[in-house]
Amino acid sequence: MSVLAGRSLVVGVCGGIAAYKVAGIVSTLAQRGADVHVVMTEAAQRFVAPLTFHALSANRVHTSLWEMRAREDHVLHIALAHRAAALLIAPATADAIAKLAHGYAEDLLGAVALAATCPAVVAPAMNTSMWEHPAVRANVAALRARGWTIVDPESGFLAERQQGVGRMAAEERIIGALEEAVARTRELEGQRVIVTAGPTREAIDPVRFISNASSGAMGIELAREAALRGAQVDLVLGPTHLEPPHGVRTHRVESAREMHEGVMALREGADAFVASAAVADWRPAVAYDQKVKKGDVDPVIRLERNPDVLAEFGRRKGTTFLVGFAAETQDVERHAREKLIGKALDLICVNDVSRPGIGFASSENEMLLIWRDGSEALPRASKREIAARIWDRVAVLRAAPKGES
Ligand code: CTP
Numbered sequence: 511m512s513v514l515a516g517r518s519l520v521v522g523v524c525g526g527i528a529a530y531k532v533a534g535i536v537s538t539l540a541q542r543g544a545d546v547h548v549v550m551t552e553a554a555q556r557f558v559a560p561l562t563f564h565a566l567s568a569n570r571v572h573t574s575l576w577e578m579r580a581r582e583d584h585v586l587h588i589a590l591a592h593r594a595a596a597l598l599i600a601p602a603t604a605d606a607i608a609k610l611a612h613g614y615a616e617d618l619l620g621a622v623a624l625a626a627t628c629p630a631v632v633a634p635a636m637n638t639s640m641w642e643h644p645a646v647r648a649n650v651a652a653l654r655a656r657g658w659t660i661v662d663p664e665s666g667f668l669a670e671r672q673q674g675v676g677r678m679a680a681e682e683r684i685i686g687a688l689e690e691a692v693a694r695t696r697e698l699e700g701q702r703v704i705v706t707a708g709p710t711r712e713a714i715d716p717v718r719f720i721s722n723a724s725s726g727a728m729g730i731e732l733a734r735e736a737a738l739r740g741a742q743v744d745l746v747l748g749p750t751h752l753e754p755p756h757g758v759r760t761h762r763v764e765s766a767r768e769m770h771e772g773v774m775a776l777r778e779g780a781d782a783f784v785a786s787a788a789v790a791d792w793r794p795a796v797a798y799d800q801k802v803k804k805g806d807v808d809p810v811i812r813l814e815r816n817p818d819v820l821a822e823f824g825r826r827k828g829t830t831f832l833v834g835f836a837a838e839t840q841d842v843e844r845h846a847r848e849k850l851i852g853k854a855l856d857l858i859c860v861n862d863v864s865r866p867g868i869g870f871a872s873s874e875n876e877m878l879l880i881w882r883d884g885s886e887a888l889p890r891a892s893k894r895e896i897a898a899r900i901w902d903r904v905a906v907l908r909a910a911p912k913g914e915s
Pocket residue numbers: 706766785786787788789790791816817818819820821833834835836837838849
């Protein structure tokens with residue numbers, strides 16, 4: 511049975527000649543048991559009549575943000591977005607991609623896309639020179655950065671009677687990407703996940719603090735990926751300039767003690783806790799209320815220990831799956847295994863920070879995953895890709911009967 515069976519999908523059809531091919535896609539999706547809701551832009555209706563999609567999907571086709579509906583569906587764009595297991599936009603024209611990248615909500619498709627937190631798959635189709643234009647490249651990159659899947663167009667005969675890149679991808683590729691996206695959303699469906707990310711700041715006085723170089727990027731990607739896989743995610747986030755992901759509940763904190771408090775308040779009933787934050791182990795024993803004047807104090811800062819959020823979670827973990835992080839420079843595996851046991855973790859993700867180009871200030875990472883009776887080296891990849899591999903490993907470990915992972 512297809513992973514799409516019984517799932518609600520929104521298919522956004524835009525105004526390109528490939529719109530007629532989307533009729534075939536909608537028909538296949540319906541045959542695989544999906545509940546398909548087609549949203550057409552005004553331009554799309556110049557190429558294909560709404561009736562075509564109505565006949566194929568057996569659902570009403572939506573063409574306007576102003577459609578009046580009864581009861582629970584009365585705010586149409588919200589109802590469509592919240593029910594959807596995935597959003598497919600095909601053919602995605604240069605104009606549609608630009609509007610989606612910038613968050614326009616002037617039509618129904620734009621509004622649904624803004625309200626949706628489910629995975630989105632975009633199948634662009636346009637002339638080669640448009641596809642290669644820097645503006646289109648930038649807009650496509652913005653959608654990718656948001657976690658959307660882009661099914662790149664193929665090379666072939668275009669409507670302009672010439673060969674080139676820009677033809678909408680074949681139906682199997684588009685449906686394959688959609689199935690993959692939906693399959694991911696089922697993995698953590700109904701689960702509650704807590705992620706810590708970023709540095710903490712330990713105040714010396716109102717304007718000075720002790721902190722570290724963590725950007726929070728790895729934890730933000732882990733939170734985003736968990737949400738895409740269907741989890742309800744609480745992200746406890748230290749100070750960072752990075753934007754937390756869409757579809758995640760973010761709790762902003764400053765200090766290790768605030769992070770500790772935040773996590774403990776959310777602890778009960780969590781299915782997984784991923785501690786990716788670089789929590790300061792120490793804080794100044796005295797934090798001054800007023801800005802310190804240089805002549806006023808002895809220039810020595812005495813430190814005291816902060817609570818260890820992860821270790822404390824580990825002491826009362828219950829059935830929560832615990833993922834810890836470690837940064838090491840030597841004897842990497844031995845130190846990491848000590849932390850795995852010491853903090854009662856199920857998995858530890860280790861950075862060898864002596865290697866250049868990964869970790870803290872980089873968009874890439876390279877990690878060693880270690881669990882009780884195994885390990886896996888993740889080769890260098892984007893933090894988003896690493897986050898996906900970590901959740902893949904968590905799924906395998908959680909599915910394995912105890913002692914067989
Ligand atoms: N951690 C935490 N609370 C702290 C300190 C660390 O939750 N106060 C978590 C981190 O989020 C990370 C792991 O514990 O998942 C790191 O463990 P730790 O033993 O602190 O590693 P290092 O900081 O690398 O420690 P050390 O300097 O002792 O190697």
